Amino acid sequence: MPGKADLSKLNCSVAGALNIVGDWWSLLILRDALMGVRRFSEFKQSLGLARNILADRLRRLVEDGVLIREGSERRPLYRPSEKGRALAPALIALMQWGDVWVSKSRPPVVVTDHEGRKIDSITLQANGRALSFDELRFEPGIGAAPHTRAFLAKLARRERNG
Amino acid sequence: MPGKADLSKLNCSVAGALNIVGDWWSLLILRDALMGVRRFSEFKQSLGLARNILADRLRRLVEDGVLIREGSERRPLYRPSEKGRALAPALIALMQWGDVWVSKSRPPVVVTDHEGRKIDSITLQANGRALSFDELRFEPGIGAAPHTRAFLAKLARRERNG
């Protein structure tokens, strides 16, 4: 079946997330929604994507519970749900990475708290203490298939040896 | 020009980031690489994607400096660069979101520190204090185009009024 991948079979939460917001536009639509964009035409103007694609993505994001469609049937508003708002850390982590590693110019948008203080750069922590990448380990979880277990064990073994 | 969007013109760091890792496979390839996967055939087996797509994505990720291609020309190893490792927070934030909001089963992979303690869930903070979504503000940055400024001002105005 050519055309598009079905990531939902990969038994991986990243794949599950990407199956919902993994295409080129969905995350940008959500970012606009989190910033306060609500109307079809505003998304269209802000992102400059084709109408049919925008309609399709909005429908899908509503189906997946990331956005809520409300107001009149013919002129709806799209508002982020709690599930959508919960993506803010991932989105902002991506933005910060883009600021540091991709953009040539200074950041166009800054995220602050309600008193205008720039938010901290997002880090990995355990028990409130920051972790470097080298301290991370990937362990099989409760939902790990045998095949996943073997896979992780092989990688960990290699890490220790070579 | 149908086919694919050029996100690089959006003057947005999220778009810049997505222009590099915004397709269905790139982030999953990077996730594997961060977990220790190194060889073409290992990525292929782990993700189950087509060979030509994998070859294309690996080449692009190397071009963009996220992965480093090393070892023999004919049997290279792909290792995450510092730029690639810097994506770990965004990736893990996405994984945590998938664990909570998407997966039906228990998490297949758990990220811990070097002593096996589960890492904290990733949150937004300012001055070390956790922020709720409602406390966030999106302000124009130094690199904001006039059009971006007007856009953000309109959204902020609306937030205050209606």
Next chain:
DNA sequence: ACAATTGGTCCTAGATTGCAACCAAATTGC
């Protein structure tokens, strides 16, 4: 009442994806 705006749908051309077949170099088995 009338024109403009909004929120779509439909159609078409071109780009992208997945799959299978193929291939050369490197590694393995004996």
Next chain:
DNA sequence: GCAATTTGGTTGCAATCTAGGACCAATTGT
């Protein structure tokens, strides 16, 4: 040392997805 297998791709084809524009019904504005 030599054949067989594995590795890391490339190429071609068919199906799918994308961008863009034309079109349309229902609100909204005047």
